[in-house]
Amino acid sequence: IAGITQAPTSQILAAGRRMTLRCTQDMRHNAMYWYRQDLGLGLRLIHYSNTAGTTGKGEVPDGYSVSRANTDDFPLTLASAVPSQTSVYFCASSDSGGGGDTQYFGPGTRLTVL
């Protein structure tokens, strides 16, 4: 079944450590997104990519970086994790970055930074 996979499912990380969250989609979608979800705040966009080779900043990009070397993969890196980055991270993809296309979400990564 086509879809989006994320790894790891969950992770406990010491503050100051580097961490990369992986996201892969097999739907050949052009656009991909990273969100974080915190209680009472809803989903907030961290970074996005409208097509392979391009990336952009969302609402809360500080402390995070992304790359989009190919269509399928969109890793999110925390260079030096801090406790405020404890959250559930969702990757999503859509056919394009505009129009009425729907975003489809991966299962999420639960990250705890101590």
Added chain:
Amino acid sequence: GQNIDQPTEMTATEGAIVQINCTYQTSGFNGLFWYQQHAGEAPTFLSYNVLDGLEEKGRFSSFLSRSKGYSYLLLKELQMKDSASYLCAVRDGDYKLSFGAGTTVTVRA
């Protein structure tokens, strides 16, 4: 950012109807989405409105009034499996989605 408001919690009885309201203020508008999210799971797409009016999809309907910055999601014939969070999301002029905090619906027997 965008300003999207929806109630935090709602409770209803199995078989009943519940209406979840969403109001928004946005710079540019390119559609409004509703997603369902069960606890511990990913959001899943429910509906999309870009023109004023009602979109019906089985037991779920979604309404949009662009002039009022208002939408609602109507859940009919509630079932226990409908207990979940319902997320209102607005696509702005740059085609980015902004989400409300979500409404947790609890269906009681």
